[in-house]
Amino acid sequence: MAINLEKGQRISLEKSNGSKLQNICVGINWGAIEKKGFLGFGGGKEAVDLDASCALFNGNKQLEEVVYFGNLKSKNGAVRHSGDDLTGDIGGDDGLDNEVITLDLGQLNATTEHVAFVLNSFRGHDFGSIPFASIRIYEGTPTRVNEVFAKYDIAHGAGFAGHVSMVMGVFYKRNGEWKFNAIGEPTKDKKLQETVNTVMQRYL
Template sequence: MSVNLQKGQKISLDKEAGSALSRVVMGLGWDAVKSKGFFGFGGSRADIDLDASCVLFDTNNRPLDVVWFRQLKSRDGSVNHSGDNRTGAGDGDDEQISVALSQVPADVKSIVFTVNSFTGQSFAQVENAYCRLINAADGKEVARFNLSVQGNHSAQIMAKLYRHNGEWKMHAIGENGTGRTFDDLLPQIAVHLN
């Protein structure tokens, strides 16, 4: 049973999954808004290149590593990106980032997931956008967060996985931003690290 998260909501991953999670997958999916054709017929979809990224932070809230379409694996190997999807075409997750929670180095306090429109389009041109957390062991969805708040933003800080009292938790952040890559969001992310 998946939890539909609301902006700002926090959950315990193990509690929601019903067992200790060792590996999770953050999936990102989206579609381009279909344009209206002549008299409302024959519309088309423009390609929109949304990029999922994640930044690993230490206990002093300093970035330690990043996983994105230009670096598909963290230096320690605990986080892996499925690769760049430049259109959002097709069903299901368009990009995925898997995290081996049990292998994340002890000095990593939090992992923040972002999504950016690399092509610069705003979310007004995106629909059906979501991120979801999946238990990699059984493929079951643990939590889902709807990102389809349309607007002039070109990026969003989706969610944060963080350690608290020896267990991993998830915080659905859902804060809109601007920028083509995660770098542009780092000042905004800093607010959500404590």
């Protein structure tokens, strides 16, 4: 059964059978903006470009690398990005993720102790102006969901309006065990590098 996490909740990644989670996906699904035409007719759709990214840090909170639309996999292949979606769902919600980042905890470098997931609106579309935008962090593959740890509705979530970036969550290693912190916080940042710096300063 899916765990529907509260914002700020921390969980262990040990399953009920005692095994540890290994393969994690972060999926984002969002819609294009309905444009208002003359007298409200024929406005069409305005493409929305949201960008999911993943930042890897060592135990000293130093950045190791970032996986994003310009760098689709980490050097050792533990983190992989499905590719840049520039538009969102033009034809309405298809229920599928537009971008997916996969993480294999077992393949990470021994030095990596924090894995943070962030979201940025590339062209500066305010999260509150997007008709629907949901995030789910789950165990499985891009085509199969086994168990959901966290879900966020950022289009209608309180506090997301007026923001173009957010920290989704951070996986972190404590005493050799991986855990997850569901952050779900918008930030005042405009660019990916600024959001990564915010993670470093506030969420590790």
